[in-house]
């Protein structure tokens with residue numbers, strides 16, 4: 001009501017459709033809330049179990065989404081190859097853990113090996129992403145937007161072919177250092193150790209990333225470059241190195257996600273990057289592309305929605321998983337095109 | 350020369366090397382020639398002004414000095430070293446700071462963060478703190494707004510931020526592109542006073558201005574640019590005192 005009055009006093013005419021839109025949005029949010037509460041009331045244990053599973057997936061979506069959002073934030077490129085970089089990371093992780101280190105069972109050595117593998121795969125992701133920027137995207141920076149976009153699609157296929165060549169056309173199963181059964185129960189809700197590892201590692205990486213972006217010189221250079229490249233140059237910022245560094249950060253996050261994914265799921269597939277990449281990209285858009293916090297919230301939200309839809313008493317089930325996720329994306333974008341935390345307008349000239 | 354110059358200008362003395370030397374500099378945008386074969390020198394301790402009407406090529410000249418544009422021909426020499434062709438951040442490292450046209454402040458960062466970025470390449474933390482204090486004393490309004498998002502400040506305040514930020518780079522040569530644009534008359538006076546103070550602190554200034562009369566009053570030497578060509582140069586006081594010139598070129 002107050003907003004109506006305010007609008008009138010500014011002399012702006014109110015369109016009927018605006019009122020309808022707001023009402024519809026309100027009803028939608030209330031409807032979703034009611035559905036969540038209904039599920040919770042019907043079967044609390046089941047609700048929390050699927051909620052945790054959703055959070056687990058959501059954390060991985062968030063890590064991958066950060067790669068999309070970092071790159072988009074700095075050069076406004078949708079890096080379509082990012083999901084496939086993640087996929088290559090899962091294959092490297094599986095081979096390193098199982099074939100080279102011989103670690104396929106739980107235990108202390110397995111855990112130490114996991115840390116080592118994570119570092120290696122993060123460096124791998126960072127290096128490949130920097131290479132893609134250096135050899136392909138950098139040269140297209142002043143080209144029409146479509147050129148780097150198509151290049152990214154091309155790279156995506158190249159990565160997939162490499163994955164297919166190394167991993168084979170069908171999925172491969174691997175033993176992992178996480179025992180899917182081991183864990184403990186709280187009030188009947190099963191909490192796996194792997195879930196705690198995924199959540200802890202994700203939280204640590206997010207803290208580290210936030211620290212780098214907000215507090216360090218490199219982060220300052222990144223934020224300046226994102227807003228105005230020439231302006232940053234005039235401050236003495238090495239813009240090329242800064243963009244390179246941003247790709248490295250995004251690649252490292254994809255690498256970390258790849259290790260967590262591979263060790264919890266135990267499967268490698270050459271198409272894994274396509275589906276997960278698309279969902280993570282959706283998460284980035286949902287949260288407001290270019291916004292780091294938005295990517296994390298978007299990732300967790302999609303994970304939880306998916307979890308509830310697939311496993312809660314009134315969920316539509318796995319067959320409708322993608323439909324639900326993308327319907328929600330479309331609805332959010334219709335009402336809030338800039339995403340949940342995105343900026344309404346860009347100041348770019 | 351006249352009382353207009355309190356500087357230690359070395360111009361005209363034999364064997365003195367200019368701080369900045371543009372030789373036969375030409376700059377194109379695609380096929381459009383924006384600057385054509387200009388020769389311009391800035392000597393240590395001077396305020397040199399580059400004036401001319403809209404589209405004359407003044408900003409293009411500054412952007413080329415800063416390494417944002419590559420010359421089509423000719424070169425930019427700073428302290429005896431060729432800097433044309435260097436990336437922009439190396440030009441800053443060499444000692445040239447540029448307060449660009451239209452301010453180009455980082456709108457989504459705070460005033461304080463913008464000032465920090467001005468000192469991005471400096472390692473001497475105590476001296477940076479002292480220079481920052483100096484800037485905040487020159488522009489007290491910035492001190493009150495340190496936590497404010499720069500994009501929400503008024504145009505004039507943003508202009509002061511842009512100038513203060515460039516000063517924080519501790520440059521040997523300061524390039525100022527229309528620092529008085531959009532300012533109220535009292536602030537225009539403040540900006541020009543500040544530029545003289547900056548010069549007195551030992552910083553050499555190359556000043557681009559629409560406000561030609563005010564620029565000539567504080568400058569030691571002036572160049573007039575017309576459609577990419579230099580058509581006139583001389584000690585600023587001479588250009589000021591020559592009435593036919595001020596009429597023809599400066600509309601004064």
Ligand SMILES: Nc1ncnc2c1ncn2[C@@H]1O[C@H](COP(=O)(O)OP(=O)(O)OP(=O)(O)O)[C@@H](O)[C@H]1O
Pocket residue numbers: 378381383401402403404405406407408409410450559
């Ligand atoms: N990015 C660009 N692409 C193409 N042409 C440009 C570009 N920037 C400037 N020009 C052209 O180059 C010429 C010189 O422009 P410049 O900005 O250097 O003028 P100026 O002297 O700074 O003018 P003003 O006083 O209006 O700022 C103009 O004719 C302008 O249209």
Ligand SMILES: [Mg+2]
Pocket residue numbers: 407408409450526
């Ligand atoms: Mg200009």
